[in-house]
Amino acid sequence: MTADPRDLVVRGLTKRYANGALANDRIDLHVHAGEVFGLLGPNGAGKTTLVKQIIGLLKPSAGSITLGREDFVANPDTARALCAYLPQGALPLSSFRLQEVVELVGRIRGGDAPAVRRRVDHLIAALELDEWRDTAGIELSGGTRRLAGFLMAAVWPAALVILDEPTNDVDPLRRRLLWRLIRQLAEDGSSVLLVTHNVLEAEQSVDRLAVIDKGRIVAMGTPSSLKAGDRQSLRLQLSLVPGVDPPAPPPFAHRPIRLGQRWHLGIDQSDAPEAIRWAQDRMAAGVAEEYVLGATTIEDLYIRLIGREDALDRAS
Amino acid sequence: MNLFTRWLRSYGLMVTWELRSLRTVLPLAFVVQTMISSGLILGLGFLMHDITATQAQFLAVGVTVVSMITLGMVMAPQLIASQKQSGAYEYLLSLPVPRTTLIAAGLTVHSLIALPGAAVALLIAWLRYDIALSVSPIVIPAALLTLTTAASIGFALAHAIPNPMVTSLVTNVLIFVILFYAPINFPADRLPVWLASVHQVLPFGHSANLMRAGLTEGLASSVGVSFAVLGGWALASWSVTAWVVGRRA
Structure with a gap:
């Protein structure tokens, strides 16, 4: 413009x-x-x-x-x-x-x-x-x-x-x-x-x-230009069992961010199968309660920029 | 539209705004005003046994004055203080009207809404003590200046004191000054000399003096001085308010 x-x-x-x-x-x-x-x-x-x-x-x-x-x-x-x-x-x-x-x-x-x-x-x-x-x-x-x-x-x-x-x-x-x-x-x-x-x-x-x-x-x-750097990425969100020591992030994960009981990990699309296996293993080991693998959103960028959970307010 | 008609248009709309925003408060304010005046008239009558005709005249006019000035000087600043706390005050400041119309509309409304309650106060006093009233034309400028000055001081307090809690505190103290430490319901010579001389520059006694000049005979003195002192307070209050409302933090 x-x-x-x-x-x-x-x-x-x-x-x-x-x-x-x-x-x-x-x-x-x-x-x-x-x-x-x-x-x-x-x-x-x-x-x-x-x-x-x-x-x-x-x-x-x-x-x-x-x-x-x-x-x-x-x-x-x-x-x-x-x-x-x-x-x-x-x-x-x-x-x-x-x-x-x-x-x-x-x-x-x-x-x-x-x-x-x-x-x-x-x-x-x-x-x-x-x-x-x-x-x-x-x-x-x-x-x-x-x-x-x-x-x-x-x-x-x-x-x-x-x-x-x-x-x-x-x-x-x-x-x-x-x-x-x-x-x-x-x-x-x-x-x-x-x-x-x-x-x-x-x-x-x-x-x-x-x-x-x-x-x-x-x-x-623009929202899409801000996400451009993440275009090939997925987001793996891992909810940890309270009171358990968090696992070390896997080698293929980039920019791991811990938000209270949640881990946010950036994952390349090609690493998706491996990421799912890794997350399921963590659940089997009693370290994680659940995981979600999805497309990155502005929220991922936002969390990375602000780096604090109090920054977040999800749409109801 | 030229500048003046634009100002008038904004002023009219802001008067509408003020009246409508007060419509839930107005009936309550009238009831409280009437309760305070009747309480004062009857209660002070019990306190001061054997009340003389002159004392009754002082009391009747005094209670009317109390009723006239408490809304502007006490209720108005408390309303503004609560607007400041809720954030509503800032919304008003963001409206595209000259700030002077905000103040002028607020003052107009807060001055005039005290009139019905004040009239009732005078009526109650007249019924209770059967006092001799002698109304002179001076009552009109006297009443207008008394109402405007009270509301102007109230506005200046509310706008100039940054902390709304402090505003509430100050106005609560003012009620006691108005009721018991000012020559409103009684002549100034009842006060200690030092306090009487302080009141020569404060507005309370002068408001009462002017209203006595308008409603009774032989109980007021130096009316010109009272007009001047009250006018001075109104001007000073407008300047403070205009300065505070006009500046940006």
Whole structure:
């Protein structure tokens, strides 16, 4: 993709908090107009700090954030006008009814009442939320509140839509509807910056992604380009019997990673039969409880990059 | 749309936002307000046996003032503090409206919602003590400034104190100052001299003085000074709030 005058460009973005913590360390990003860009990383990696700087809630210590010709660091008001934002935390919904609050945000974002009403009807139907249209926020389930928050971000076109963990607490069926709408936002011309720690879900839904850890970007690209190095590889996952000393990794395994009671081993396709035999022997010896041999996913790359089990949050 | 009509549009929408976001709280606030005022009027009556006509006038206006300023100075900051804790506060700051409309809408709503409860307080006092009220036009600017200043101070406290727990603590202390250590329900000469002189620069006694000027005869003095002091507090509070809301951490 070539540069578009509506692209979000982040250069050398650094944020050091007053207590000395370095939350973002020289981050470079280029999110293209019409693209769904995933920002992955474990808790505390600096994802939310990054988006709060883009939306103008935090001031960068160094670096630049521009959308087209607009300088977001110098003009946070412009950032708020051009970005729609679903924050990670709670939304002030308690005393609003669902449709009412989405409509009000649509008007605050600049829409006129009839157009906003049509758009809200469309969105509520698309997420199958009709039965909660007039329900007060305080009576909505956590997932429905999250979806209401998404609608508040999607209700009126924005150059950049920032979604911080949009699928949290959302049921699997509506997650799919939600992903479809997120894709639609991009097709309608918005750039979508999607923050998540749900790796598998992101792999299926984003155009490109960046993995962020300890404030730095450690990998960036399309899901398939990030997996390119693993193309000939399989993943052998071995669940160990608790309390037993882990076996030495077999000679054909590469990049063994221990995550609590689980071993993750990279295996060449040609070594698959040998790997199955090895795993079955470990089970017979009472060292392992079960094994799974499968294709590598972004999750394998992610675990390798982050190297900690707390980094993981599997799709439910 | 020019800048001003755009500002007005955002302001109107944010007033709607504030009113709707408070609609579950408002009935409760009114009940609490009325309970506090009737409790004060009846309870202080029991405490101060043989109440004189002047004392009754002080009490009636005082309780009305307490009712007017507690919502803005105590309830508003506690609501904002809880918004800060839940993260909802940041969402409001991310909306594409001028920050001044956020503050102005909040102040408008938090000032005006105290009025019904305050009117009821005055009514209860009037029914209980059969006091002589003499309403003068000055009551309108006096009431508006009293309400606005209280809400402005409440907003400044809530926005300027980073820790919401501290905000709650400070506002709880404020209730006691308002009830017992400020010349609201009684004249300033009942206080120790040093405390009375402190109150010459604090807003509480001046609010009561202005409302006495608007509702009674012969119980208020130096009305101009009270307007000036309250106006000063409102301006200072707006500056603090605007500075805090306008800056990025």
